[in-house]
Amino acid sequence: MILQYKFLQLSILALFLYSILSSIIGSFVVLRKMTYISGGISHAAFGGLGLGVFLSLNPILTAIPFTLLFTSFLFFIGKKFRIENDSIVSIIWSLGMSLGIIFLNFKKGYTGYLLGYLFGNVLSINIFDISLLFMVLVLTLLIFFIFIKEFLFLSLDYEYAKIVGINSNLFDTIFYLLITLGIIVMIKISGVIVNIIFLTIAPLITKEIFTNIYKIVLFNFILNLFFSLTGLFISYQFDLPTGPSIVLVSITTFIIFKIYINFMKVYER
Amino acid sequence: MSSKIILEIKNLSFVLNGITILEDISFRIMENELLSIIGPNGGGKTTLLKLILGIYKPTKGSINFLEENLSIGYLPQKKSEFFDFPISIYYFILLGRYKKPFIDFNDDDHKKTKEVIQRLGIENILKKRLSTLSGGEFQKVLLARSIVRDPELLILDEPTSFIDVKSQNEFYNLLFELNEKMSIILVTHDLGAISTKIKRIICLNKKITFDGDINTNRDFVMNKLY
Known part of the structure; x- marks a missing residue:
């Protein structure tokens, strides 16, 4: 029985918590059409992880303040010099990545970290990572479900939400802080690249089926859990890297779903 | 007047x-x-x-x-395609009754929403998706959202x-x-x-x-x- 291994038990627990967290964050990232920004944040975090390795500190704990300061500073510069948001995100994307690689390059023998942070390594998860993930998950659950109306309204119709009195600046800041925290604590499990897929694919499927945010979040969780456990099983069975296996499972599911939906539309006509 | x-x-x-x-x-x-x-x-x-x-x-x-x-109620100039968003039409209109954080929608909010839906005669489209509504249907839904707060x-x-x-x-x-x-x-x-x-x-x-x-x-x- 493969589940007798402690590292696998921890990995499955991590994937379970990860699936809940990514289902909440991913729902709002997709509904607010922010997948590109979340990709930028993931890559900015890579700079912070590299800095942590370079300074011999815990990379996850360095990545949190680094990403917040780095992305806030660049968005501020973008606003000041009237540079479009998508251009700023592209700069954040490549600069974050470049800084991360430069920092890792200074620390001899640590370039192996590169692949781990790009595609994740759920099998190397420890108790500290799980505790951090759990704390961020509780915080996210609390905030999103207390302010579900506000987040939903801002995602649906930003201008009207402001007109009815929702403090958009406050909720944008909270949203940005939560997705940054979420993305960083998820990186060790799924890595920068896989994170983006995890936040995107399940909501793209569920938003076509349901019109209720709670159902969307619940089924995102079920799908993400399916993607991650199937990916983990395939990687274990065939000795493949876990992150890319999860990506393949989720994208294959998405393609099958789209073909099915299009077939049904043609059939209904 | x-x-x-x-x-x-x-x-x-x-x-x-x-x-x-x-x-x-x-x-x-x-x-x-x-x-x-x-x-x-x-x-x-x-x-x-x-x-x-x-x-x-x-x-x-x-x-x-x-x-x-x-x-103030506001009906923006938008097409239904703009709202390719997974939300029920009922909840879309109900959101027009938003007051402030921590205050959930109460019985009055639901009563008023149902009243407006009936008044505008849009009960039959409640199960549709927003993005699939016709121009006339969608304007009525937007109007419902803007008047639901009286x-x-x-x-x-x-x-x-x-x-x-x-x-x-x-x-x-x-x-x-x-x-x-x-x-x-x-x-x-x-x-x-x-x-x-x-x-x-x-x-x-x-x-x-x-x-x-x-x-x-x-x-x-x-x-x-x-």
Whole structure:
């Protein structure tokens, strides 16, 4: 029985918590059409992880303040010099990545970290990572479900939400802080690249089926859990890297779903 | 119409990136009045609405409401495709009753939402997705969201742009009915789309070029407009 291994038990627990967290964050990232920004944040975090390795500190704990300061500073510069948001995100994307690689390059023998942070390594998860993930998950659950109306309204119709009195600046800041925290604590499990897929694919499927945010979040969780456990099983069975296996499972599911939906539309006509 | 002033705009100007969009705008709207603002594209109509709604701040001049927290309903100029969003039509309308954080929707909010849905005759479309609604259906849903909070002032931005003539007449009849309970500002760029029942219009092209009864001299208004 493969589940007798402690590292696998921890990995499955991590994937379970990860699936809940990514289902909440991913729902709002997709509904607010922010997948590109979340990709930028993931890559900015890579700079912070590299800095942590370079300074011999815990990379996850360095990545949190680094990403917040780095992305806030660049968005501020973008606003000041009237540079479009998508251009700023592209700069954040490549600069974050470049800084991360430069920092890792200074620390001899640590370039192996590169692949781990790009595609994740759920099998190397420890108790500290799980505790951090759990704390961020509780915080996210609390905030999103207390302010579900506000987040939903801002995602649906930003201008009207402001007109009815929702403090958009406050909720944008909270949203940005939560997705940054979420993305960083998820990186060790799924890595920068896989994170983006995890936040995107399940909501793209569920938003076509349901019109209720709670159902969307619940089924995102079920799908993400399916993607991650199937990916983990395939990687274990065939000795493949876990992150890319999860990506393949989720994208294959998405393609099958789209073909099915299009077939049904043609059939209904 | 009563003589109570709902909204008073005095010497309002708005400059954006060094370009004057609106200059020295002054007018009042009374309780239960229906006022139509018309003007060419780029004449500053939507900017004026956004100033009234508080989205923009005036460069000069003032916008004063009868009450500090005057309830305003707003129908934006949007197509249903814009809302490719997984939300039920019922909840979309209910969100119009939003009050503030920590306060959930109560029985009154649900009662009012059901009442508005029934009044606008949109019970049969509640199971559809927003993005699949026809132009007329979607305008009714937007109208439902804007009146569900019982506004004292209803602002509509080009509400008949995406609907056919039959639905336009139906829509205007609804507006006249609503006008008995609230003041209305209706913005459009198309004089032909304005019902002949509407009396007061303001022609806006950066400045106010006409403010009065359209029926007294339609040709004069046409000259002022274009």
